[in-house]
Amino acid sequence: MKIASWNVNSLNVRLPHLEQWLRAFAPDIVGLQETKLEDHKFPDTALAALGYRSVFSGQKTYNGVAILSREAPRDVLVGVPGFEHEQRRAISATIGDLRIVNLYVVNGQDVGTGKYAFKLEWLAAVRRWLAEELRAHPNLVVLGDFNIAPDERDVHDPAVWHEDHILSSxxxxxxxxxxxxxxxxxxxxxxxxxxxxxxxxxxRQAAFRRNLGLRIDLTLVSEALRCRVVAAGIDREPRTWERPSDHAPAWIELS
Structure with a gap:
């Protein structure tokens, strides 16, 4: 089973890319971030024609998350329980024997700003929620654009992306x-x-050609699923296409 995460940076712009990639890569489950679409504009009919059921939570111009699956998602939850705000950044659903949590983590702007403080508050609320999800759903997958590079291996230049820099603080x-x-x-x-x-x-700065990047799109699995991860990677191909998202799909495969 292939499970992927992709920040499409506007589904209105990138729908043809998503359709092309779904045909070529054929994932079973996909979490999308930054769809930037109100719910009534979500292209669920077009995606259904490719064999995917969709659940989504969006808003105009900003944010927006969705889960696509070949099997109908159930027990869908929008948002982070106990943390009310207007930004559409989280959606979860049960698919088969898996509980899928899709996150678009707050960017944070700059260390020390109000948006940075909000990011840390939001992450603390997510941690409390995921602790409950793990108790209820041992087969848990948490994926998304985390807007955090886990360690120095995940940044192109640790001297730039240091402990006082946003996304690596x-x-x-x-x-x-x-x-x-x-x-x-x-x-x-x-x-x-x-x-x-x-x-x-x-x-900017020909960053993709020069590979000046970050690994901030993650797929986390619970202990119960750890031994089932048989492959993992990042598909750079869509980043080479015309008018691409600035993110590439990150994926894992479960046995």
């Missing part, structure tokens, strides 16, 4: 470690230890 990485401490494992790192493999590249 000490507090952000500590918050991610607290999620992992619940009993979650970075699916990619279970199989690959090398650095220099990224999922996001800035549109």
């Amino acid at each position: 000490a507090a952000e990485r500590a918050a991610l470690r607290e999620l992992l401490a619940l009993g979650l494992h970075d699916g990619y790192r279970l199989l690959h230890q090398e650095g220099g493999v990224f999922s996001w590249w800035d549109y």
Whole structure:
């Protein structure tokens, strides 16, 4: 079973890319972030024609998350329980024997700003929620754009992306470690230890061509699923297409 996460950075713009990629890669489950579409505009009919059921939570211009699956999702939950705000950043559903949580983590703008404080508060609320999800659903997959590079292997230049820089700061990485401490494992790192493999590249400074990127798109699996991870990677191909998202799909395969 292939499970993927992709920040499409506007589904209105990137729908043809998503359709092309679904045909070629044929994942079973996909979490999308930054769909940037109100729910009545979500292309569920077009995706159904490709064999995918969709559940989604969106808003105009910003944020937006969705889960696509070949099997109908059930027990769908929108948002983070106990943390009310207007931003559409979380959606979860049960698919087969898996509980899927799809997150678009707050960017945080800059260390020390109000948006940075909000990011840490939001992550703390997510941790409390995931602790409950793990108790209820041992087969848990948490995926999405985490907007955190886990360690120095996941940034192109540790001298730039240091502990006082957004997306790599000490507090952000500590918050991610607290999620992992619940009993979650970075699916990619279970199989690959090398650095220099990224999922996001800035549109500026020829960053993709020069591989000046970050690995911030993650797929975490519970302890019960750890032994079922047989493959993992990042599909760079869509990042080479015309008018691409700045993110590439990150994926794992379960036996």
